Amino acid sequence: MKAEGIGARVLRKEDNRFISGKGNYTDDVVLPRMGHAAFVRSPHAHAKVLGVNAEAALAMPGVDAVLTGHQLVADGIGNIICGWLVHSKDGSPMNMGAWRALEPEHVRFVGQAIAVVIADTPQQAKDAAAVVDVTYEELPAVVDSLAALATEAPQLHEEAPRNTSFDWELGEEQQVADAFANAAHITKLDLTNNRLVPNPMEPRAALADYNSAEEHYTLYTTSQNPHVARLVLSAFYNVAPEHKLRVIAPDVGGGFGSKIYIYPEEIVCLWASKKVGRPVKWNCDRTEAFLTDAHGRDHHSHAELAMDADNRITALRVETTANLGAYMSLFSSAVPTYLYATLLSGQYDIPAIYANVKAVYTNTTPVDAYRGAGRPEATYLVETIVDKAARELGLDPADFRSHNFIRSFPHQTPVIMNYDAGDYDATLSAAKQAANYADFATRKAEAAARGKLRGIGLSCYIEACGIAPSQAVGSLGAGVGLWESAEVRVNPVGTIEVLTGSHSHGQGHETTFAQLVAERFGLPTDNVTIVHGDTDKVQFGMGTYGSRSGAVGMSALAKALDKVEVKAKRIAAHLLEADEADITIEDGELKIVGTDKKLSFTDVSLAAYMAHNLPEGMEPGLKEGAFYDPQNFTFPAGTHVCEVEIDPATGKVEIVQFVAADDFGQIINPMIVEGQVHGGLVQGIGQALLENAAYDADGQLLSASYMDYTMPRADNVPSFKLETNSTLCPSNPLGMKGCGEAGAIGAPPAVMNAISDALGGVEVSMPATPEKVWRLAQAALPKQAAE
Amino acid sequence: MANVNLTINGKAVSAETDDRTLLVEFIREHQGLTGTHVGCDTSQCGACLVLMDGKAIKSCSTLAAQASGSSIITIEGIATGAELHPVQRAFKENHGLQCGFCTPGMVIAAIDMIERLGPDLDEPTIRKELEGNICRCTGYHNIVKAIKAASMQMATQLEAAE
Numbered sequence: 001m002k003a004e005g006i007g008a009r010v011l012r013k014e015d016n017r018f019i020s021g022k023g024n025y026t027d028d029v030v031l032p033r034m035g036h037a038a039f040v041r042s043p044h045a046h047a048k049v050l051g052v053n054a055e056a057a058l059a060m061p062g063v064d065a066v067l068t069g070h071q072l073v074a075d076g077i078g079n080i081i082c083g084w085l086v087h088s089k090d091g092s093p094m095n096m097g098a099w100r101a102l103e104p105e106h107v108r109f110v111g112q113a114i115a116v117v118i119a120d121t122p123q124q125a126k127d128a129a130a131v132v133d134v135t136y137e138e139l140p141a142v143v144d145s146l147a148a149l150a151t152e153a154p155q156l157h158e159e160a161p162r163n164t165s166f167d168w169e170l171g172e173e174q175q176v177a178d179a180f181a182n183a184a185h186i187t188k189l190d191l192t193n194n195r196l197v198p199n200p201m202e203p204r205a206a207l208a209d210y211n212s213a214e215e216h217y218t219l220y221t222t223s224q225n226p227h228v229a230r231l232v233l234s235a236f237y238n239v240a241p242e243h244k245l246r247v248i249a250p251d252v253g254g255g256f257g258s259k260i261y262i263y264p265e266e267i268v269c270l271w272a273s274k275k276v277g278r279p280v281k282w283n284c285d286r287t288e289a290f291l292t293d294a295h296g297r298d299h300h301s302h303a304e305l306a307m308d309a310d311n312r313i314t315a316l317r318v319e320t321t322a323n324l325g326a327y328m329s330l331f332s333s334a335v336p337t338y339l340y341a342t343l344l345s346g347q348y349d350i351p352a353i354y355a356n357v358k359a360v361y362t363n364t365t366p367v368d369a370y371r372g373a374g375r376p377e378a379t380y381l382v383e384t385i386v387d388k389a390a391r392e393l394g395l396d397p398a399d400f401r402s403h404n405f406i407r408s409f410p411h412q413t414p415v416i417m418n419y420d421a422g423d424y425d426a427t428l429s430a431a432k433q434a435a436n437y438a439d440f441a442t443r444k445a446e447a448a449a450r451g452k453l454r455g456i457g458l459s460c461y462i463e464a465c466g467i468a469p470s471q472a473v474g475s476l477g478a479g480v481g482l483w484e485s486a487e488v489r490v491n492p493v494g495t496i497e498v499l500t501g502s503h504s505h506g507q508g509h510e511t512t513f514a515q516l517v518a519e520r521f522g523l524p525t526d527n528v529t530i531v532h533g534d535t536d537k538v539q540f541g542m543g544t545y546g547s548r549s550g551a552v553g554m555s556a557l558a559k560a561l562d563k564v565e566v567k568a569k570r571i572a573a574h575l576l577e578a579d580e581a582d583i584t585i586e587d588g589e590l591k592i593v594g595t596d597k598k599l600s601f602t603d604v605s606l607a608a609y610m611a612h613n614l615p616e617g618m619e620p621g622l623k624e625g626a627f628y629d630p631q632n633f634t635f636p637a638g639t640h641v642c643e644v645e646i647d648p649a650t651g652k653v654e655i656v657q658f659v660a661a662d663d664f665g666q667i668i669n670p671m672i673v674e675g676q677v678h679g680g681l682v683q684g685i686g687q688a689l690l691e692n693a694a695y696d697a698d699g700q701l702l703s704a705s706y707m708d709y710t711m712p713r714a715d716n717v718p719s720f721k722l723e724t725n726s727t728l729c730p731s732n733p734l735g736m737k738g739c740g741e742a743g744a745i746g747a748p749p750a751v752m753n754a755i756s757d758a759l760g761g762v763e764v765s766m767p768a769t770p771e772k773v774w775r776l777a778q779a780a781l782p783k784q785a786a787e
Numbered sequence: 788m789a790n791v792n793l794t795i796n797g798k799a800v801s802a803e804t805d806d807r808t809l810l811v812e813f814i815r816e817h818q819g820l821t822g823t824h825v826g827c828d829t830s831q832c833g834a835c836l837v838l839m840d841g842k843a844i845k846s847c848s849t850l851a852a853q854a855s856g857s858s859i860i861t862i863e864g865i866a867t868g869a870e871l872h873p874v875q876r877a878f879k880e881n882h883g884l885q886c887g888f889c890t891p892g893m894v895i896a897a898i899d900m901i902e903r904l905g906p907d908l909d910e911p912t913i914r915k916e917l918e919g920n921i922c923r924c925t926g927y928h929n930i931v932k933a934i935k936a937a938s939m940q941m942a943t944q945l946e947a948a949e
Binding site for chain 1 (some may be wrong): 805807815819820821822823824825826827828829831832834861862863865866871875878879880882884885886887888889890891894910911913914915917918920921922923924925926927928929930931932
């Protein structure tokens with residue numbers, strides 16, 4: 001292994017600025033004459049807007065303008081789009097209600113923007129927004145997706161009868177029915193996947209700057225995908241033509257999916273900047289973030305699992321109702337369909353699967369992809385019902401899982417996915433060994449002697465990452481291609497800039513992408529700079545989400561490096577009067593194999609730009625770009641083992657051990673991968689134990705600050721034991737699978753299965769709060785004492 | 788209007804501000820020191836921590852006027868010239884940060900914790916002491932490791948000095 005190449009634990013290049021306060025986040029950017037935006041938001045979950053009176057606000061000090069939805073519509077600003085067209089099982093396209101960046105007539109969730117105030121300071125803008133007088137006619141609201149399906153429920157959108165956007169299916173219903181008819185055992189389950197708020201620590205922000213002389217816009221924004229933002233803002237929202245819009249996503253303080261989307265605030269800041277003739281900045285406060293950042297999860301499901309007499313799973317049937325919130329966000333239709341039901345086979349060889357998903361509007365914040373996006377929901381369902389089946393059959397949950405594992409690859413599931421590689425026995429046995437699974441009974445007895453209820457839980461997850469083959473997702477309704485691009489610019493002095501369409505908002509790309517260059521040319525990572533997050537610098541890109549930066553973004557970089565390598569070798573061969581095939585590159589030198597004749601990388605790059613002596617017909621320069629379109633999804637998988645102790649007196653769940661054994665394929669930097677896993681696990685544990693976006697019946701978000709929404713803190717979670725057991729992904733040049741979401745996908749069922757085990761097999765819903773667990777523990781205790 | 792006279796990172800600063808100006812607004816907007824962040828508005832997340840007369844405080848829930856007369860150290864003033872503080876170094880060496888947004892607050896919390904409780908801290912103490920700081924990226928595992936490493940290193944430095 002090279003000192004800074006693939007597999008090295010290189011310390012992060014980006015850390016120097018973050019540990020010394022020199023990061024540059026959107027809210028840190030200051031422009032001359034900058035005005036500040038504050039939004040007027042609906043306090044009602046459902047209401048008609050009868051009028052907006054801005055007179056008092058306009059009279060406030062420092063106020064420049066108050067802009068409303070009627071002006072926005074009159075200026076031809078487009079409605080917010082959903083980028084993935086899903087069809088119902090009857091063939092009809094999904095029903096979309098119109099979503100305007102500022103709503104002139106009919107608000108459908110608390111926090112929806114109605115007007116914006118632009119003032120000299122943020123405080124003046126907020127003061128003025130507070131006195132904008134909006135007259136509402138309140139309407140009845142519905143917040144739960146099952147309730148929204150009822151005939152008497154309040155209706156949100158004329159376009160969507162019974163609040164239903166689509167009623168979608170996947171798999172062969174009849175084949176599944178036949179398997180159930182022949183089943184030796186059937187396990188049934190109802191479960192809810194609780195609604196979460198992503199909560200990156202940096203709240204969203206936008207700073208828009210319109211230059212009237214150039215008719216050009218610049219937008220600084222907290223985005224995971226600035227190029228997608230530029231495309232959507234120009235092609236659909238009519239804010240600016242693409243060549244007149246520069247989008248910069250500088251340092252971004254976490255995303256977890258919530259910064260994929262192009263939100264009303266960015267559109268409004270761009271539009272307002274032209275209207276008021278000055279740069280306009282908006283910085284979200286935390287409660288605004290709770291109300292307006294796209295939420296995650298929120299499924300109700302009923303599932304049935306059929307087994308034959310040999311305890312082999314023969315079929316899975318799933319009915320899911322997915323809460324869309326009040327509007328369809330950018331990828332909201334894909335999350336509960338193609339990112340969810342396609343993973344319902346888990347790690348198991350299940351011959352027949354049928355899923356029916358209804359996507360439903362409610363008077364809540366729009367729901368979209370949050371770390372894992374559909375895959376945590378699938379994994380929670382599969383791993384809960386498999387555990388329940390094992391319990392009902394009297395089998396060890398690990399043995400029952402292993403009995404049904406897929407062992408031959410490639411494996412075509414009945415739900416689209418073709419798993420290309422994996423070794424599920426390896427990660428299961430690594431996890432069991434690290435957790436000392438065999439000796440759990442001793443620890444349980446020891447805990448019981450201390451009056452504690454101890455339980456152990458497994459989760460064998462799979463996910464589909466490396467999103468995604470453009471043609472495949474196109475055929476399923478995606479409105480974009482999901483390739484990635486990279487450009488390698490070798491400077492005359494031999495230092496290198498890599499421009500990538502991937503975006504780093506915590507993932508450490510400035511280090512790992514440089515490691516690929518170090519591996520290839522044997523140059524120190526200090527000689528490499530990674531450029532990302534600016535549409536004027538990086539020509540194209542699709543951004544970072546779905547654990548795609550490694551499998552897709554780095555594959556594009558590998559392709560560009562191939563081209564640079566070929567050209568550098570041609571130049572070296574020419575200068576050394578050797579055959580190209582005899583040139584190797586190591587330690588920053590181009591050598592003729594088996595001789596001491598060599599050139600430094602700088603000699604070659606300089607020659608490329610001096611162009612005094614290049615091979616016949618060769619263009620000067622050493623700069624190459626590449627696009628990479630994946631051949632398949634990638635399939636990271638693994639086993640998580642959670643061990644808990646419950647104090648029956650308080651209902652508090654303590655995680656006493658957590659093991660994750662993962663298969664991520666090729667790992668570029670183990671230190672960074674471990675960090676990704678730790679973070680994902682704590683988000684998963686947060687969902688299982690602490691987090692819940694709670695609405696009251698009127699659609700008020702009760703958990704809209706850190707005083708009400710329980711974020712995992714350091715003393716809620718343990719340190720982790722991590723194992724990796726890699727099988728290389730055959731579908732991309734580096735063999736990478738992706739690691740960013742695994743923790744959040746695998747952890748919730750592991751935790752919940754452990755709690756259920758501790759409580760004698762009862763079903764517990766997420767989050768397993770002390771109150772819930774205490775009630776169940778009181779019931780479980782006499783039973784366990786009797787055993 | 789309030790008269791605010793204080794030192795920030797050793798530099799004397801005098802200014803007239805709105806009575807309601809928060810210390811974090813004063814630091815970020817008036818002084819242009821953007822390393823101190825605002826992650827919530829309810830003094831829960833700790834991204835806004837600064838040292839006021841050597842003690843970690845939440846600058847989002849302190850008025851600038853309240854800080855008058857004090858000495859403030861922000862994340863920009865933690866290193867000695869080009870030499871990083873042992874806590875800063877430990878965060879880098881132990882990968883105790885990802886997106887970096889909570890990091891300034893975490894570094895200040897760690898310095899305060901080590902100075903208050905003495906070096907060589909154990910894991911439960913570190914976890915309990917981080918109650919006022921939220922990180923969404925790291926799962927705390929490497930933050931705890933970093934603070935532990937820094938506290939041990941500072942213990943060694945103290946021993947060497949004695």
